Amino acid sequence: MGKEDAGITVSKNDDFSEWYTQVVLKAKLADYAPVKGLIVLRPDGYSIWESLRNTFDKKFARNGIRNGFLPILIPESLLGKEQKHFAGFNPEVFWVTHSGTNVIGDRLALRPTSETLAYTLYSKWIQSWRDLPLKINFWNTALRAEIKATKPFLRTSEFLWQEGHTVHSTQEEAEKEVMKILDIYKNTVEEELAIPVTTGKKSNKEKFVGAVYTTTMESIMPDGKALQMGTSHFLGQNFSKPFEVKFADKDNVEHFAWQTSWGVSWRLIGAMIMAHGDDKGLVLPPKVAPMQxxxxxxxxxxxxxxxxxxxxxxxxxxxxxxxxxxxxxxxxxxxxxxxxxxxxxxxxxxxxxxxxxxxxxxxxxxxxxxxxxxxxxxxxxxxxxxxxLDEIQVEMLKKAREEAESNTLEISDYPEFKSKIEEGGFFNSPWCGKLECEEKIKEETGAEIRVIPFGSENANQKCIYCKEQSISVPVFARGY
RNA sequence: CGGGGCGUAGCUCAGCCUGGUAGAGCGCAGCGUUCGGGACGCUGAGGUCGCAGGUUCAAAUCCUGUCGCCCCGACCA
Incomplete structure (x- = not known):
């Protein structure tokens, strides 16, 4: 290669997508695997993941969470036990149907997520209130067949992540755990990766199918699209009932337990690349840089x-x-x-x-x-x-925050919403809470409710779509 | 899944139309000169032309099939 194409050959502003791919490959973070949709992590890429994992492990441990390991194969009979959950993942599950030349009767899924498997075990392990809370985190990979074009770290058919699964005796305690985890996620992403996030709840339409509600952290990328950085779900008793995760309380009455699940993936690395990189290539925050x-x-x-x-x-x-x-x-x-x-x-x-x-x-x-x-x-x-190095870390977050703020607009007029959505950005727009409005907006503009920020409840405005009384001011954006 | 494109050296590609010795640039190796913002010279290594059939005296090139990859339109961390 000559001087012209030894480095990144496109500008971040001109062709963001191509820029991103070149940075990933040329900075030697990752490479494509022989199978479509799968990537290989090289040492510099994996090192960043290890750094994040170490930070999370310390914070999880301080919160009473320990690590475990789950196998990758889940029988269909288990996966289908919670119907809504199953329906949500069904189109993207990889199935193992043979062992050698023998057909497997109850075919095996390569885990898209482990709720069903974990909770089958949890129901065995939990008998008494003395067994609670049970808080285990699993570092593993999940597999979800991606039909659409894939992108390293952002959308791949197999991804590294952690999935945490906790069980509690009361609803209150479980909901507190959901928030505690979201807080750990937020401060880790901001402090380690120097990427500002907006936290809040997902709308009913966008929540994790098995959850009562989903809390999320969202970031805006330099191209104006939103990226989901991590989610923490309150599962209520949606899984404890079908999986019989029950415990005898102090009064010797049997109760279904209250559960949470939560995860972040290597998508965080993709976000870091997009947030900080420039036309010369990657820019690493000092805290996670393999070499400082x-x-x-x-x-x-x-x-x-x-x-x-x-x-x-x-x-x-x-x-x-x-x-x-x-x-x-x-x-x-x-x-x-x-x-x-x-x-x-x-x-x-x-x-x-x-x-x-x-x-x-x-x-x-x-x-x-x-x-x-x-x-x-x-x-x-x-x-x-x-x-x-510390100053650089701080300056990077500050710069990313300023960029995110300049890409966040307060918009309560629908024609304005439609005309500006092409340029991307986070739109704070009042909403009545109705699914029809949410769906219409998505259909007409491609923008969806990414997050309903905590504290954004607001009954004093009119829904941007139907003009009825608002209940909140969510963040609308087009997403990855 | 629906529409388009491409498989030739590690990478980007030329060669194919009109069949006859497999090429270029970059990268790689060795030697020498260089070295404060992508240095240069010389020498050299590296290929079952995606795969399988067919046509032909002869196939990277023509025909058939097949596999894979990339790009654009409905789901997901």
Whole structure:
């Protein structure tokens, strides 16, 4: 490849979709698998997932949630036990129908989600109020056949996620858990990935089919489309009844339990790529970056090399002692310019350049990936690096928040809604609560209710569609 | 599922119409010169032309079938 197409060849503004795919592939986060709709994670991509997983695991543990493991095959008889749930997933289930040449009678589903399997076991494990609450999280993959065009991380037929399943003795406690999880999701996504989210409830139409209600966090992407970042469901007794998840209370009366389920997927990585990337490639938030700083030594000849490398090594060790994930680019035969572009493509937050000039001045050039700013730091100021990384993390969230705000509009006039929806964005528009209006709006504009933000109840306005009294001001948007 | 396009080197593609030695650029390997924003020269490796049949003295090229992938229209994290 020549200079022109060594990096990202399209602009994020001109062809967002192509830009996204190129960043994923060229930054070496993932690659396509031999089977349509499936992707392979490469170490830099998987490392981001591991980082998120570690953060979530710590927060889950603090909340009394432990990890377990569930098998991938679920018999059809189990999957069909909760009818609405089953109907919702049926078109996209992969089925295993043979073992070798033998036909399997009760065919096996590759899990689209594990509620039915988990709760079959839960009903065995739970007998008494003393067994509650039961809170288990599962890191695994789910499989859902995607007929429509797929996109790495955003829509694939198999995706990495976590699914948490909790059981409680009271409705109140279960509902509290739903909110607690949503809160963990929100602060993790904002603090680690630097992506602002809007939390609230899904409409009845958009909720998880098996749930009493679904809480969600939604983000707006730079192309104006909404992306669901995670959901936390209150299941009520919708599953505990068919699966007989029952417990004897202190008064020795048997009750059906109250349940929750919740999940986030590697879609979060896709959101991170879209939210922060630019025309030079990926931009990683320091907290999840596999490498936080890369040192590029520069020298012309052996003498230069001998002068530069010991200093580079010294700096590397100092940074490592401060728990900075640092890498030295020792590749021979590549020009500094090539390396700069290469690391920018891969999104490493800080690039440190050390060459003969710097040795003379006792300083180094530090380039920030997120704003392409270059500063000079003396070798004695190396202690500032961790703080700079923290600042970058904060600046990235701030910038993403400003962008999201500028893409959020208050619109109560339907013609205006229709004319502006083409450009995308989050539209805060009053709604009467009726399904017909929600459906008509979707049909006529492609926009759906992404989230009804907490605290958006409002009876003082008129529904944007039917002009009757509003009950809330949901976020309408076109989605991924 | 309905409509269009494409399968030739690791990647992007030319060659096919009009059958006759399988090509280019980039990438890759070695050597040398380079090195502060995508350096250059030389040498070299790398191919069952998606697969299976057929026509022919001869098939990447023509015919038939088949498989796979990509793009556009109804569901989902």
């Amino acid at each position: 700083a890369v040192i590029v030594p520069i020298y012309r000849n052996d003498e230069g090399k001998e002068a530069v490398l010991p200093k580079v090594e010294e700096i590397r060790k100092e940074l490592e002692s401060k728990d900075i994930r640092v890498h030295v680019d020792e590749r021979e035969g590549l020009s500094p310019g090539y390396k700069f572009n290469d690391w920018e493509l891969k999104g490493v937050p800080l690039r440190i350049e050390i060459g003969p000039k710097d040795i003379g001045k006792n300083s180094m050039v530090v380039a920030k990936r997120h704003n392409l700013e270059k500063i000079s730091l003396s070798f004695t100021e190396i202690g500032k690096i961790p703080r700079i």
